Amino acid sequence: xxxxxxAVLVPLLPLLGAVAGLLLGRTAPGFxxxxxxxxxxxxxxxxxxxxxxxGGGKAIDAATQLTPTGSVxxxxxxxxxxxxxxxxxxxxxxxxxxxxxSTGYLRDDxxxxxxxxxxxxxxxxxxxxxxxxxxxxxxxxxxxxxxCSYFLVGHYWETPEARAASLKAFLVTxxxxxxxxxxxxALAADTGTFRVTGILDAVAHDGLDHPTLVALLLLxxxxxxxAQFPLHTWLPDAMAxxxxxxxxxxxxxxxxxGIYFVARLLPVFATSQAALTVLAVTAALTMVGSALAALAQxxxxxxxxxxxxxxxxxxxxxxxxxDRGAAVFHLLSHGAFKALLFLAAGAVIxxxxxxxxxxxxxxxxxxxxxxxxxxxxxVALLALAAVPPFAGFFSKEAVLVAAEHTALGDSxxxxxxxxxxxxxxxxxxxxxxxxxxxxxxxLAFRGRGPSVPEHGRQPLAMTTVLWILAIPSxxxxxxxxxxxxxxxxxxxxPTLTTAVLGTGxxxxxxxxxxxxxxxTTALAARTPLGAVAAHPDGDGGQVExxxxxxxxxxxxSVSAAADPADPGRLLLGPLHRHAAAGFHLDALYDxxxxxxxxxxxxxxxxxxxxxxxxxxxxxxTGAQWLGRAVRRAQTGNVQTYLGALLLGSVVLAxxxxxxxxxxx
Numbered sequence: 124x125x126x127x128x129x130a131v132l133v134p135l136l137p138l139l140g141a142v143a144g145l146l147l148g149r150t151a152p153g154f155x156x157x158x159x160x161x162x163x164x165x166x167x168x169x170x171x172x173x174x175x176x177x178g179g180g181k182a183i184d185a186a187t188q189l190t191p192t193g194s195v196x197x198x199x200x201x202x203x204x205x206x207x208x209x210x211x212x213x214x215x216x217x218x219x220x221x222x223x224x225s226t227g228y229l230r231d232d233x234x235x236x237x238x239x240x241x242x243x244x245x246x247x248x249x250x251x252x253x254x255x256x257x258x259x260x261x262x263x264x265x266x267x268x269x270x271c272s273y274f275l276v277g278h279y280w281e282t283p284e285a286r287a288a289s290l291k292a293f294l295v296t297x298x299x300x301x302x303x304x305x306x307x308x309a310l311a312a313d314t315g316t317f318r319v320t321g322i323l324d325a326v327a328h329d330g331l332d333h334p335t336l337v338a339l340l341l342l343x344x345x346x347x348x349x350a351q352f353p354l355h356t357w358l359p360d361a362m363a364x365x366x367x368x369x370x371x372x373x374x375x376x377x378x379x380x381g382i383y384f385v386a387r388l389l390p391v392f393a394t395s396q397a398a399l400t401v402l403a404v405t406a407a408l409t410m411v412g413s414a415l416a417a418l419a420q421x422x423x424x425x426x427x428x429x430x431x432x433x434x435x436x437x438x439x440x441x442x443x444x445x446d447r448g449a450a451v452f453h454l455l456s457h458g459a460f461k462a463l464l465f466l467a468a469g470a471v472i473x474x475x476x477x478x479x480x481x482x483x484x485x486x487x488x489x490x491x492x493x494x495x496x497x498x499x500x501x502v503a504l505l506a507l508a509a510v511p512p513f514a515g516f517f518s519k520e521a522v523l524v525a526a527e528h529t530a531l532g533d534s535x536x537x538x539x540x541x542x543x544x545x546x547x548x549x550x551x552x553x554x555x556x557x558x559x560x561x562x563x564x565x566l567a568f569r570g571r572g573p574s575v576p577e578h579g580r581q582p583l584a585m586t587t588v589l590w591i592l593a594i595p596s597x598x599x600x601x602x603x604x605x606x607x608x609x610x611x612x613x614x615x616x617p618t619l620t621t622a623v624l625g626t627g628x629x630x631x632x633x634x635x636x637x638x639x640x641x642x643t644t645a646l647a648a649r650t651p652l653g654a655v656a657a658h659p660d661g662d663g664g665q666v667e668x669x670x671x672x673x674x675x676x677x678x679x680s681v682s683a684a685a686d687p688a689d690p691g692r693l694l695l696g697p698l699h700r701h702a703a704a705g706f707h708l709d710a711l712y713d714x715x716x717x718x719x720x721x722x723x724x725x726x727x728x729x730x731x732x733x734x735x736x737x738x739x740x741x742x743x744t745g746a747q748w749l750g751r752a753v754r755r756a757q758t759g760n761v762q763t764y765l766g767a768l769l770l771g772s773v774v775l776a777x778x779x780x781x782x783x784x785x786x787x
Contacts, residue, residue, distance in 0.1 A: 126176045127185045130201050133169050133211060134250035134264075136162040137218070141243035148236030159222045159239035163246055167215030170250075174208035179609035182207075184256060184320060195311045202256030202319045205609035206451050210383055211253045213455050216595075217375035217462045218246040220588045221367045224466050227582025228367055228473075238278060242371060245271040249376040253383065258307050258317040261384070265303075265348070268377050269296045275372075276364035288363040295357040299347015306340030309333060310391065319387060326390045338391060338398035341384075342405075349381030351439060352409040355432050356708050359416075362424035366469030369424060373431040374462035382438045382454055386447040393445055393536050403443035403541035407548035410436035412706060414555035418562065418691045419702035422478045423468050426563050430507060431461060433552055437522050440545035445536025446525035448610035449518070456518035459595035460506035463499055467589055470496035470581050471567060480563065484570040484688055492575050495586040497568055499593045504564050506596045508557040508629050516626070517600030520617030523549055523625050527618070553625050557632035562690055565640045639690035 140162030147154050177183055186200035203211075222242060229235045248271065251264035270293075277289030311317050313332045314325035331337055345351065350358040358378070362369055372378060385392060385402075392398050410433050417429035434457045441450035474493045475483050483489060490497040506515035526549060528534050529542025617625075692699050701707060756767075 126173055126183055126203075127201060129169050129173050129176075130183065130185075130203055130254055133166050133173065133215070134247045134254060136166045136169070137243040137247035137250065141240040141247065144236055144240035144243065148240070152236065155236045155239060156226050159243060160219065160226065163215065163219045163222050163243060166246070166250065167212070167219050170208070170211040170215045173203060174212050177203055177205065177208045179205040179208075182320075186256060186318065195315060195317055197259045197317055198257045199260060200256030200318055201254055203254055206383070206386060206447070207253050209455055209609060210379070210451065211250055213458045214246060214249050214253060214375045214379075217371060217458055217592075218242065218249075220462060220466070220592055221371045223584050224370075224469070224588045225365075225367045227584035228469055229365065230582065234278065238275070238365070241271050241274050242368070245275065245371060245376055249380060252380050256319050258311070258319065258322075262304070262307065265380060266300070268380060269293060269300070269348075272296070272361070272372060272377055275368040276361045278365050278368065279363065282363065284360075285363040288357075288360040292357040292361050295354055296347045299344045299354050301344075302340045303344020303347070306337055306344065309337045309340060313337065322388065323390055326394060331391070331394055334391070334394035335397050338395045339401065341388075342392075342398065342402060345381035345385055346405065347381075349378045349435050349439075350432050351381070351435060352405055352412060353708065355409065355413070356705060356712070358432055359420075359425045359428040359705065362422065362428050366424065366465055366472065369428070370462045370465035370469075373428070373465060374458040378431060378435055379454055379458065382435060382442070382450060385439075385442050386450050386454075389442060389445065389447045392442070396538050399443050399445070399537045400541050400544075402439055403537070403544045406436045406439035406443055407544050408436075409433065409439065410548045410552040411555070414552045414559065415695070415698065415702045416705050417559040418555060419695055419699050421481050421689075421703070423471065423480055423483075423563065423567065424465070424478060426480070426559060427461070427464050427468060430464075430556070430559065431457075433556065434461070434507075436552070437519065437549060440549055441522045441525050443537060444525050444529035444542050444545055445534055446521075446529075448613060448615060449521035449525045452521050452610060452615050453518035456506070456514040456595075456599055459592060459599055460503040460513075460515060463503040463589060463592035463596050464507065466585070466592065467496045467500035467503060470585055470589070471500070473581065475567075475575055480566040481689065484566040485572040486570050486575045487572055488574040489570065490568040493581060495581065495589055499589040500567075501564065502593050503596050504560045508560040508633065509553060509625060510629065511622075511626060512597075512601060514596050514599040517615065517617065519549075519553065520621050520625055521615045523621040524618050527621055550624065550628055554628045554632040557629035558636040558694065559691070561633040561636040562640070565637070566689065569640075571644065636690050636694065639693045640688075643688045643690050643693055 140158050144155055144158040147158065173183075182202055182204035184200070184202055186198040189197050189199050222239065225235070225239065225242070229238060232238065245268060248264040248267035252261050252268070255261040255264065273289050273293040276292050277285050279285040280289075307317070310322060310331070314322045316322060316325070325331075343354075347354040358373075361372065392402070413429045413432035413436065417426050417433065420426045420429060434453070438450045438453050438457075441447070441453065470493055471483075471489065472478055474496070475486070475489060477483065502513065506513035509516045509519040511517075523546065525534075526542050526546035529537050530539055530546050531542070532539050534542070695702055704710070
């Protein structure tokens with residue numbers, strides 16, 4: 124079987140699994156789980172085979188025209204280079220782990236068949252984005268992911284938080300998709316093609332007529348899909364969905380799509396120094412702002428959500444300094460340990476019966492109750508904090524090295540100012556990342572108080588997946604540093620300067636947080652924040668749904684759950700209240716956009732009811748009155764009719780005489 128055929132089957136198999144799962148969900152429920160896991164697992168195997176055959180060498184290209192358009196053609200095209208091959212393996216691995224994990228986590232959920240089918244469709248759409256060689260076909264997968272995210276985030280639609288989060292995710296990402304679509308059309312108008320290879324050739328030889336306009340329009344779409352400032356606010360709220368969905372969105376699909384898109388078309392963005400500077404500033408704000416917000420969150424999943432936003436900022440920063448190898452390296456590394464973090468968090472939520480770190484800190488014994496989740500989450504947090512030799516260390520250092528080279532003028536792709544912006548922000552974020560990772564670990568696993576209630580053993584499917592993902596979280600970085608051919612041929616090994624500086628700053632952040640935790644724990648009165656109800660042994664999804672519904676501070680007033688033992692309050696001081704609320708961006712958007720739109724809607728409704736409807740009602744009333752007058756004139760008396768006819772004739776005659784006299 125040719126490599127092209129294998130590449131076509133990779134996104135096709137999850138799609139067929141999704142269709143079959145939906146059709147057989149009610150009639151043959153026993154087939155739902157195999158149809159969820161096996162097609163995705165087969166796609167992973169084929170993606171790995173495609174990656175081996177591609178080998179980091181020449182890209183695999185194939186195309187066939189879909190239909191004549193009369194202008195710029197649209198082709199069903201494949202373009203599999205080293206980046207695409209590796210990202211497809213990541214997507215397949217994370218999606219397979221999520222499907223296996225979900226068989227235990229949502230084993231008693233009545234909506235599991237539709238959930239599993241949507242996850243398969245989500246996976247297929249992301250694989251289509253990864254392998255697509257035509258931007259319009261890529262756009263199809265891009266939009267399907269947005270639709271799937273709407274349904275998956277709103278899986279617990281009984282809770283108002285989930286309904287609001289799904290609607291917000293859909294609207295914000297679609298807001299970014301509008302300029303993205305315009306940017307695609309502008310790019311095709313400049314280059315004469317939607318094909319990735321054709322666009323890159325046109326940029327290399329002729330350039331673009333409107334490089335800055337095209338780049339900024341495309342970046343607006345990327346900001347929405349990949350949760351970059353200022354369109355990032357949907358991602359923390361999306362945590363109202365099931366935890367496996369969070370792992371899929373944050374690690375391998377949706378948010379990764381925007382970063383991958385910029386990496387694939389980086390020469391287009393490199394034609395505009397202004398666009399790279401804008402991307403650098405956006406990345407810096409995203410990194411630092413999200414790290415500060417993560418340090419103040421009470422909900423464990425919101426901490427990880429803001430962490431994802433910050434790590435996406437790292438990737439955007441690498442792209443802003445023109446190093447797509449470092450960006451994709453961090454994308455792959457982050458995908459492994461972030462999937463592990465979310466899936467381990469699901470086990471923690473299942474065991475603790477709550478999403479609240481404050482509630483967890485007032486109980487003890489959680490680490491002993493769930494040793495698999497404890498040890499694997501510790502590995503993932505070390506990778507997140509970029510502690511050597513874990514995967515996050517090598518990929519973060521690759522970003523720092525790229526920023527350092529640009530800042531010192533060793534790169535001609537991006538301006539030196541962009542390099543300094545990314546470098547300073549990345550170092551500050553490294554400090555904050557170590558701080559909130561340490562805080563999460565201490566509050567979740569080193570709490571003091573009553574023992575955690577028994578919620579039943581973790582299903583084997585859940586714990587097995589955690590250890591599978593722990594392997595790349597630990598060893599992926601060491602492996603990739605020896606695969607230069609897959610990353611544009613340049614080495615991704617850290618330099619001594621960035622390694623010492625980045626690791627030292629991270630160590631300082633962790634130690635400061637630990638010292639703050641010791642101080643606040645000694646001073647805090649260990650009064651339980653609230654009763655943590657014990658749930659019977661059941662599926663994690665039901666526990667999570669109840670946790671979402673019961674823990675108001677997690678999704679409502681996020682700054683309401685005061686925990687005096689929280690080191691984040693001591694470290695942030697007066698900034699804590701603002702960071703916990705995401706620096707009030709949602710309130711700002713509500714004041715600038717939502718309220719004016721609602722006011723305009725009320726005005727339109729008033730005008731429609733009181734003005735337009737008044738004329739409509741008046742016309743009807745006038746017709747009724749005229750009808751009554753005519754009805755009263757119909758007396759049935761012939762003499763009355765003749766008299767009226769004679770009177771009318773006289774009136775007409777007088778009118779004719781008056782008109783004639785006036786004309787003379």
